[in-house]
Amino acid sequence: MATARRDPLTLEVVELIGTVVARYYEEYEQAAAQHALTGAQARVLRLLSLEPLPMRRIARNLKCEPSNVTGIVDRLEARGLVERRPDPADRRVKLAAPTEKGLATAEQLRDSLDFAREPLAGLTAAERETLRDLLQRMVGESAA
Amino acid sequence: MATARRDPLTLEVVELIGTVVARYYEEYEQAAAQHALTGAQARVLRLLSLEPLPMRRIARNLKCEPSNVTGIVDRLEARGLVERRPDPADRRVKLAAPTEKGLATAEQLRDSLDFAREPLAGLTAAERETLRDLLQRMVGESAA
DNA sequence: TATTGTTATACTCTATAACTATA
DNA sequence: TATAGTTATAGAGTATAACAATA
Numbered sequence: 001m002a003t004a005r006r007d008p009l010t011l012e013v014v015e016l017i018g019t020v021v022a023r024y025y026e027e028y029e030q031a032a033a034q035h036a037l038t039g040a041q042a043r044v045l046r047l048l049s050l051e052p053l054p055m056r057r058i059a060r061n062l063k064c065e066p067s068n069v070t071g072i073v074d075r076l077e078a079r080g081l082v083e084r085r086p087d088p089a090d091r092r093v094k095l096a097a098p099t100e101k102g103l104a105t106a107e108q109l110r111d112s113l114d115f116a117r118e119p120l121a122g123l124t125a126a127e128r129e130t131l132r133d134l135l136q137r138m139v140g141e142s143a144a
Numbered sequence: 145m146a147t148a149r150r151d152p153l154t155l156e157v158v159e160l161i162g163t164v165v166a167r168y169y170e171e172y173e174q175a176a177a178q179h180a181l182t183g184a185q186a187r188v189l190r191l192l193s194l195e196p197l198p199m200r201r202i203a204r205n206l207k208c209e210p211s212n213v214t215g216i217v218d219r220l221e222a223r224g225l226v227e228r229r230p231d232p233a234d235r236r237v238k239l240a241a242p243t244e245k246g247l248a249t250a251e252q253l254r255d256s257l258d259f260a261r262e263p264l265a266g267l268t269a270a271e272r273e274t275l276r277d278l279l280q281r282m283v284g285e286s287a288a
Numbered sequence: 289t290a291t292t293g294t295t296a297t298a299c300t301c302t303a304t305a306a307c308t309a310t311a
Numbered sequence: 312t313a314t315a316g317t318t319a320t321a322g323a324g325t326a327t328a329a330c331a332a333t334a
Contacts, residue, residue, distance in 0.1 A: 009272050010264055014257070014280040021168045023283070024161060026207060033300045038300065038325095055316060063170060065303055072301080092315040103252040104333055113158070113273055121280040126175045127278060128153050135160040139167070182302095184324065199293060209326055214294055216324080236292040236333045 031112040035105055042109055043079060044072050049106035052097035054087065057082065080104055175256040179249055186253055188216050189225060189242065191248035196241035198231065225249055 026037075032042035040062070047053065047061055055073065059066040073096050076082040081102035085091035098106060120128060154264070160202075176186035191197065191205055199217065203210040217240050220226035225246035231237035242250060264272060 001245070006261075009269065009276065010261055012274050013264060013272055013279065014261060016276060016283060017164065017168060019283050021165045022278060024165045025169065040301065050208045056314090065300080066316070067304080067318080068302060071278065090315080092309075094316065101240075117150060119284070120157060121290085122281055123278065125153060128157055130274060132153065132157050132160060134267065134271060135157065137266055139163050141158060182323065200291090208324080211295080211327085212325060219323085234292080235333075238293065269304070 009086050025070055028113070030053045031109060034112060035109060037105075037109075040072055041076055043103060044069070044096075045076060046109065048082060049103055052085070052095045054093045054095055056093075058096060076102070160238045172257070178256060179253060180266055181249075183216060185218050185220055188213070188240075189246055189250050190253065191249055192226060192240055192242045196229070198237045200226075201236075202240060220246070225288060 021109070023028045029039045032039050035042070037045065043062060044058055047058060053061075056066055058073070059069045062069070073082055073084065077084065080099055082096055082098055085093050085095045085097055120131075123131065172186070173183045176183050179186070179191065187206060188202060191202060198206075199213045200210055202217070203213045206213070216227070217226055221228065223242055226240055226242055229239045229241055231239050264275075267275065
């Protein structure tokens with residue numbers, strides 16, 4: 001298996017992945033902007049819509065410094081999309097949780113992410129399965 | 145063909161694409177940082193390594209406002225990676241072009257983008273071909 | 289008049305370092 | 312003493328608006 005690295009085929013696939021990434025990112029930002037959110041704010045809102053989290057955990061997920069999360073959550077909180085709750089188990093911890101409005105926004109956001117579904121519509125179910133399997137092996141099975 | 149949108153399979157693929165995008169982006173920034181470049185600077189340098197371009201064209205490619213390009217090119221120029229040249233055909237235009245050092249850096253940058261090659265090593269040539277074809281159809285054939 | 293690049297301004301994201309309140 | 316969250320600071324990317332030079 002592990003041979004090719006700079007062969008034309010591999011480079012072609014790498015190029016295509018770059019194109020997909022650029023398009024995905026662009027449309028994600030655009031979807032966020034439709035709700036007057038930045039990309040980072042939209043990502044945090046999506047994350048919290050799955051489960052309330054301590055600030056520290058948000059930073060780890062976003063792969064940024066905890067100090068940055070303070071501002072992002074501040075802005076989401078100022079817009080009534082998120083709230084900070086105390087953690088009964090540890091008084092140092094603040095749990096960020098979406099409000100009802102925040103949950104509704106997160107759902108709308110999810111729906112507007114047609115970008116990734118739209119192009120898939122051109123593939124048959126069998127092809128989507130193949131794509132899923134190949135991507136899974138690329139990502140390393142342990143995809144979330 | 146165009147039926148499924150919210151079926152489990154499609155959503156699974158969308159999720160996987162999101163994972164690939166996050167990983168690609170992260171590793172791109174990391175590769176850029178190894179050369180003390182930001183992601184935006186690395187993207188501009190890569191773009192110019194293909195062909196010198198007017199500031200306006202860079203903005204269009206990055207999908208940002210032209211005023212932002214001024215600063216990014218300023219910083220690349222300050223590091224001796226890029227230079228501004230007059231356009232003989234139109235004296236309003238400034239062509240941004242990589243220096244030799246800039247070209248060398250762009251090439252190193254390209255090489256350090258193993259992130260997208262590494263995971264592909266686990267796929268056979270036939271599988272990479274299949275992946276290429278499916279991605280090409282997603283992207284719409286007209287990939288760069 | 290329209291276009292190219294720039295400047296000025298304001299906001300967000302980012303990392304670093306220092307601070308506070310808990311543990 | 313270690314950890315969670317915050318504040319302060321500085322640099323970079325971003326959009327908007329206004330400007331000079333050129334077309």
